[in-house]
Amino acid sequence: MDEAGGCASSGGFRPGVNSLDEPPNSRIFLVISKYTPESVLRERFSPFGEIQDIWVVRDKHTKESKGIAFVKFARSSQACRAMEEMHGQCLSPNDTKPIKVFIAQSRSSGSHRDVEDEELTRIFVMIPKSYTEEDLREKFKVYGDIEYCSIIKNKVTGESKGLGYVRYLKPSQAAQAIENCDRSFKAILAEPKNKASESSEQDHYSSMRQETLVHEPRVNMFPFEQQPEFSSFEKNDNRGQEAISKRLSVVSRVPFTEEQLFSIFDIIPGLEYCEVQRDPYSNYGHGVVQYFNVASAIYAKYKLHGFQYPPGNRIGVSFIDDGSNATDLLRKMATQMVAAQLASMVWNNPSQQQFLQFGGNSGAQLPQIQTDVVLPSCKKKAPPETPVKERLFIVFNPHPLPLDVLEDIFCRFGNLIEVYLVSGKNVGYAKYADRISANDAITALHGKILNGVRLKVMLADSPREESNKRQRTY
Numbered sequence: 001m002d003e004a005g006g007c008a009s010s011g012g013f014r015p016g017v018n019s020l021d022e023p024p025n026s027r028i029f030l031v032i033s034k035y036t037p038e039s040v041l042r043e044r045f046s047p048f049g050e051i052q053d054i055w056v057v058r059d060k061h062t063k064e065s066k067g068i069a070f071v072k073f074a075r076s077s078q079a080c081r082a083m084e085e086m087h088g089q090c091l092s093p094n095d096t097k098p099i100k101v102f103i104a105q106s107r108s109s110g111s112h113r114d115v116e117d118e119e120l121t122r123i124f125v126m127i128p129k130s131y132t133e134e135d136l137r138e139k140f141k142v143y144g145d146i147e148y149c150s151i152i153k154n155k156v157t158g159e160s161k162g163l164g165y166v167r168y169l170k171p172s173q174a175a176q177a178i179e180n181c182d183r184s185f186k187a188i189l190a191e192p193k194n195k196a197s198e199s200s201e202q203d204h205y206s207s208m209r210q211e212t213l214v215h216e217p218r219v220n221m222f223p224f225e226q227q228p229e230f231s232s233f234e235k236n237d238n239r240g241q242e243a244i245s246k247r248l249s250v251v252s253r254v255p256f257t258e259e260q261l262f263s264i265f266d267i268i269p270g271l272e273y274c275e276v277q278r279d280p281y282s283n284y285g286h287g288v289v290q291y292f293n294v295a296s297a298i299y300a301k302y303k304l305h306g307f308q309y310p311p312g313n314r315i316g317v318s319f320i321d322d323g324s325n326a327t328d329l330l331r332k333m334a335t336q337m338v339a340a341q342l343a344s345m346v347w348n349n350p351s352q353q354q355f356l357q358f359g360g361n362s363g364a365q366l367p368q369i370q371t372d373v374v375l376p377s378c379k380k381k382a383p384p385e386t387p388v389k390e391r392l393f394i395v396f397n398p399h400p401l402p403l404d405v406l407e408d409i410f411c412r413f414g415n416l417i418e419v420y421l422v423s424g425k426n427v428g429y430a431k432y433a434d435r436i437s438a439n440d441a442i443t444a445l446h447g448k449i450l451n452g453v454r455l456k457v458m459l460a461d462s463p464r465e466e467s468n469k470r471q472r473t474y
Helices: 038-048 076-086 133-143 171-180 195-212 233-237 258-265 294-304 326-348 350-358 403-413 435-445
Strands: 027-031 051-058 065-073 100-103 122-126 146-153 160-168 247-252 271-276 285-291 316-319 390-397 416-421 427-432 453-459
Touching: 027 076, 038 051, 038 065, 038 076, 065 076, 076 100, 076 171, 122 171, 133 146, 133 160, 133 171, 160 171, 247 258, 247 294, 258 271, 258 285, 258 294, 285 294, 294 316, 390 435, 403 416, 403 427, 403 435, 427 435, 435 453
Parallel strands: none
Antiparallel strands: 027 065, 027 100, 051 065, 122 160, 146 160, 247 285, 247 316, 271 285, 390 427, 390 453, 416 427
C-alpha cells in the first residue's frame, strides 16, 4: 500500500497510516480489472457502510492501475459483509471476470483472509461462571446464526472458568457481536483453533482477573512481576522441564506493534503468524508467535530470547505449553528437519529430483503424502496434447513440494494434464482438461497442509493477462 492511486474524493475522514487497521479487519483487499475506476468501487461498496477511503494501487512510473485496490470501512462488520456479498461478483455488466474480495490482513502480516477463514467467525468472551452453553447461545444469537457455543471448564472439577467461545456462520455476524455486545463480555476474535489456543487465551484473561479479582496458581504470561525473564536469561534457558511447542510467548517492558513483532521473528524461516495481545492493566508488550514447525520455533526461542529491541530493552521469549509430549515433538521436529533438507535438495537439484521421482532401483514407489486432508484415489493423467480448460495457480509456504508429490496430489481429481513449478519461486501451476476437476482440487486443497507445506490453490489468470504483469502472490 505504499503505492496509492485514488483517495477519498468526497471528503470526510481519511485514516492515517497508523490507523489503517483500526478497527481490525475493517479494510478489504480487491483484485479487480485494471480498467475499473474508483467511482465504480465507491458506488458498489458504499451500500455496505461508511467508506473512509479507497486506494487503487498504481504503477509508480506509468500510473496505470495494477488491478489491485483497498477499501477502508469505518467498522469491521461492514467490511466483512462487503466481502461476503461481493466476492466472485462482476462490478459492471461489461465485466466478464468476477472480482476477488478478501479481508486485508494487518500491514505487517502480508496475508489476507477469505470468507471461510475460521479466524473471522469465532469469538472469545468472558462470561459469568453460572452461564450454561444455552445461556451463552441465547445472549449472542441476536447477532447471527451460531454454529456452536462452548464453555471452558476446569478439567478436574468440571466448573466453568468464566470463559467461552461462540462460532458464527459468517464473519460479519461475529464482527457484529464484538461491536454490539455488552462491554462486560470483553469479546474479541479467537485465536486459530488448535490445541494451544485455549490455553493462550485463558492465560491472557486470567492474567487480568488475577490482578483484579483473585489469585489463582497459573503459568504467568506476563512474567515481569517476578522478573526472571529479564534478570537472568541464562538461568531461564537452562530449565530442563520447559515445554516445547510451535507457539511462542513474547514479552517486553516496552510495547510493540505487530509490524515490529513480525519484522523480528520473520528472520527465522517458517513464521506462520504473529499477534500482539493488549494488556489493559499495564504498558508491557505481549505477543504470540507461531511457526509452521517445531524446529523453527525452537531456533527462534534460543536465537531471540534476550534480544535487545529497542536497544537497552531485552525481550523474553518462551514456549506456550500446549500439553503436547516433548519427546514426540522433538521426534516430529527431527522428521521435519530431514524432510525440509530433502525438499530443499530436490528443489535446487533437478538431477536429485529425477532420482527421487523415478527411484534408485527397479521398484519405483509412490511418494508418501502426510496430511489430514481426505484425498481421492489416484487417476490417470490426461494426454499432454489435451486442450487446457482450466489452470490453477499454487502458492507454497515455506517451500515448494517435489514434482512427483505434486503430480500424485493433483492427479487425484482427474483430467490433470501437467503440473509444473516456477524456477526460483515458491509457486507453480496445474493444468486441467476439465473445469470440474480443477474446482474439486481448489475445494479440497486450498489452505491445507501437505507434507508440512501449506498450499494456496486458486484459479490462475489467463496467459494473456499474466504476460503483462509481474507474478505476485497474495
